[in-house]
Amino acid sequence: MSYLSLAITLIFVIIPLVLSKTLNLGLEKDTLIATVRSIIQLLAVGYVLQIVFESEHLIYILLMIILMIAAATQNARKKGVQIKGITRKLVLTFITVEILTQGILLGLGITPATAQYIIPISGMVIGNSMVLSILFLNRFISEVESKSKETELILSLGGTPKQAVHKQLITSIQASTIPTIESQKTIGLVQLPGMMSGQIIAGADPVQAVLFQLLILFLLLTTAVVTSIMLGYLSYPTLFNERMQFLKLEAKK
């Protein structure tokens, strides 16, 4: 695709801008910011990836992954500032998910140990883990706040902190992972996944594209479940002190 073709595709940005202006939706500013940001960010990533792929240096690959984890943490932590030490917990979760998935992929020789495979797959895994973290934290905080009386009841009857928030924890893990599982049930029927579509458009064999997409889907399933469970089990103890007393969530900063 040439830059001229890309310029022409801006017509797809003009359509929502015109509609927003006509109907007074007030989306013009955000649409423009989103467009400019996506062009700059993706082009920058494209050039960076070109350098990384050409050099094949392990240090560049690691730097890219660190950058992804840092950006994902920065984004997700805003949803969990009420939980003590959320930044550390998110970093630990993203690192674990990355090591687990890449460990299996590379360890079993499923994908080659090259930047071309490691970086895009890491991007998908960490990106998905970030979205899952946001979904989980949103739900968990609201569950903890709305069910504080039940929590106190269980503690007052001699329950442990884990028992006191068990229901809130399970509900939040389920609620955050269900969208990933549900979307897999209709995949291919309702929509063709982006990565697979991209490969097919780029001229790849559709069956090969499907095989790769399946790999990613299974990977994201693990990512979703591991992220929610790990973040949940890292987060709930901070709601209690050593005397098993329920602490109020920290105020939003």
Added chain:
Amino acid sequence: MPSLNAAVQWNNVTFSVKGKTIIHNLTGTFYEGKITTLVGPSGAGKSTLFKLCNGLHTADTGDILIAGKEIASYPPVELRRMVGFALQDATMIDGTVYENLAMPLTLQGKDLSEEKAQELLQLVGLPITISTQSTNDLSGGQRQKLSIARTLVNRPSILLLDEITSSLDRVSQQDIEALIVRINKHYGTTIVWITHNLQQARTIGDYTWVLIDGQLIESGESSLLDEPENNEVRLFVKGDNS
């Protein structure tokens, strides 16, 4: 009075939240096997006192002794099983009457036998057929009775009751009052009861504490409410219309 044992001994206890003092330098005793009623205006710190006693809060300064032992020396779970706490709004978990009743044992990984469940339901005056019903279908009085029965599953030696009859009609109130006296006599349980109803405090209580602004202003036999010595208490009692 000196021959009575202390179930809970408070020595110069102070507790504050975010710099605001809720309990001021409180000293007093809840006597073993007796019913103590706690009265005072809203915001006097009565419920906080219960949370301190049940280990849901920790005092900033002072000592709380339960059965003669410093409260911090009890593991939290053991303390909370020993000091039962029936919450004001009879909070229930989603589920049946039986599931709620069995909760204290479920938390210990044990089962509540059907026999024991029936015995407890009968004790609090609930029909045994109610067992499979959802707690959402219970009336306010039934919820309170179930909440008390649930607290009794742990066989607490001290039972804290936080305004458990405040939202009930007169008949249900009398039912619960009779039940509490029965539990006190039957198990010898030490009862501490927060109430806004001074008549109830007089008739049910052996002893009464009057708390105002986190301070224990007056305490003694419940008849103190007839002729309080303290002027603040006199004004409080006068202002009560219940």
